[in-house]
Amino acid sequence: MSAMLDIPEEDRLILEAIEKWLERDVRPHVMRLEHADEYPHEMVAQMREMGLFGATIPREYGGLGLSAGTYARIVELIAETWMSLTGIFNSHLIMAACVARMGTEAQKRHYLPRFASGELRGGLALTEPDAGTDLQAIRTRARREGDAYVVNGTKTWISNGIHGQCFALLVKTDPEAQPPHKGMSMFIAEKGEGFTVSRKLEKLGYKGIDSAELVFRDYRIPAANLLGGEEGRGLQAALGGLELGRINVAARGCGIASAALKDSVRYAQIRRTFGKPICQHQAIQLKLGEMATRLQAARLLTYDAARIYDAGRRCDMEAGMAKYFASEAAVENSLEAMRIHGGYGYSKEYPIERYFRDAPLMCIGEGTNEIQRIIIARQLIERNPA
Numbered sequence: 601m602s603a604m605l606d607i608p609e610e611d612r613l614i615l616e617a618i619e620k621w622l623e624r625d626v627r628p629h630v631m632r633l634e635h636a637d638e639y640p641h642e643m644v645a646q647m648r649e650m651g652l653f654g655a656t657i658p659r660e661y662g663g664l665g666l667s668a669g670t671y672a673r674i675v676e677l678i679a680e681t682w683m684s685l686t687g688i689f690n691s692h693l694i695m696a697a698c699v700a701r702m703g704t705e706a707q708k709r710h711y712l713p714r715f716a717s718g719e720l721r722g723g724l725a726l727t728e729p730d731a732g733t734d735l736q737a738i739r740t741r742a743r744r745e746g747d748a749y750v751v752n753g754t755k756t757w758i759s760n761g762i763h764g765q766c767f768a769l770l771v772k773t774d775p776e777a778q779p780p781h782k783g784m785s786m787f788i789a790e791k792g793e794g795f796t797v798s799r800k801l802e803k804l805g806y807k808g809i810d811s812a813e814l815v816f817r818d819y820r821i822p823a824a825n826l827l828g829g830e831e832g833r834g835l836q837a838a839l840g841g842l843e844l845g846r847i848n849v850a851a852r853g854c855g856i857a858s859a860a861l862k863d864s865v866r867y868a869q870i871r872r873t874f875g876k877p878i879c880q881h882q883a884i885q886l887k888l889g890e891m892a893t894r895l896q897a898a899r900l901l902t903y904d905a906a907r908i909y910d911a912g913r914r915c916d917m918e919a920g921m922a923k924y925f926a927s928e929a930a931v932e933n934s935l936e937a938m939r940i941h942g943g944y945g946y947s948k949e950y951p952i953e954r955y956f957r958d959a960p961l962m963c964i965g966e967g968t969n970e971i972q973r974i975i976i977a978r979q980l981i982e983r984n985p986a
């Protein structure tokens with residue numbers, strides 16, 4: 601049940617340490633935290649100690665500088681135990697990637713080491729009540745006033761919105777610009793006067809991690825926090841991190857699909873009906889066979905996208921395929937696991953219902969699966985001109 605991924609020897613030690621941590625400090629507490637929808641403060645402190653908040657931040661700025669391949673494997677392992685935890689460091693790392701890729705040297709030196717240590721944590725603030733997929737329709741506005749900008753608007757669904765302190769904030773600096781993306785900019789926005797959390801959003805799954813609505817009312821942000829020091833490059837900054845973000849969501853999907861399979865393989869050998877373990881009934885064997893094949897395919901797509909990313913090649917099509925397939929695999933495997941577990945699959949005393957609640961988010965985040973297929977098709981045409 602394993603797919604090939606080249607992991608350097610030193611990264612294997614990190615993976616082993618994470619596996620031990622998951623068994624010792626995470627797994628025993630997941631059910632309680634999940635059902636109480638409680639933020640895992642202690643685990644966050646442990647993730648800081650392990651350097652996870654700097655996993656993909658370059659070493660010269662205090663991070664671990666891990667490859668996308670190793671990072672995907674870490675995400676998969678953690679998601680297999682509790683998917684919510686991956687959101688706490690992943691959107692944080694996408695924010696960091698925006699700064700690493702497009703920030704000025706002064707911004708990198710100021711922010712990246714603090715992001716890497718986890719002293720300053722946060723995420724990405726793109727989505728608004730009226731604009732998700734269509735980011736060019738955002739309304740949050742930043743108006744220049746001397747050496748600062750004044751921001752007004754609302755962001756919604758922002759992961760780490762309550763417990764995070766800093767966000768990559770997408771705004772309009774010129775709402776009249778045509779095409780609209782030329783009037784969009786990104787800021788590194790730390791919480792302060794005028795930047796408030798208006799509410800915690802209740803959701804089906806993805807418990808423990810905070811999703812919030814953020815309100816900006818005459819929030820003054822120094823012009824020095826304009827990412828890259830130049831207006832008009834906000835959409836580019838937001839979209840630039842998506843390849844890695846999609847590999848990450850694919851890895852989360854693999855984690856959920858794997859957990860659903862592992863639990864099912866175990867349960868099918870223990871649960872007996874009509875005088876034999878249910879794994880001896882062909883109907884259950886067909887499910888297990890499909891689940892294992894789906895997981896293997898999802899992993900291969902994910903690792904392949906990571907390999908191309910690490911080679912520095914364009915991988916939007918491969919990352920899109922991985923994200924699309926692995927997230928659907930998570931949905932299908934969690935539903936099949938529920939069927940295999942019968943009534944217990946529906947019980948809150950087992951983790952199956954959690955996989956079933958968590959999986960659909962993978963189909964929505966980092967570009968919906970509708971959009972992924974459109975991206976794949978566009979790339980297919982572009983790479984294969986008639």
Ligand SMILES: Cc1cc2nc3c(=O)[nH]c(=O)nc-3n(C[C@H](O)[C@H](O)[C@H](O)COP(=O)(O)OP(=O)(O)OC[C@H]3O[C@@H](n4cnc5c(N)ncnc54)[C@H](O)[C@@H]3O)c2cc1C
Pocket residue numbers: 691723724725726727730731732733734756757758759760803806811961964965966967968969970971974
């Ligand atoms: C738990 C959770 C956490 C999140 N965390 C964050 C976060 O940290 N930061 C952040 O900025 N956002 C976050 N989001 C928001 C998420 O990125 C958006 O929900 C997502 O981008 C989809 O946007 P939308 O919800 O506005 O749907 P819409 O864009 O309104 O889409 C609705 C439907 O129309 C389809 N659709 C839209 N346009 C097209 C098209 N051109 N062609 C075909 N179909 C189309 C979509 O696929 C979807 O099925 C989070 C969301 C959730 C649920």
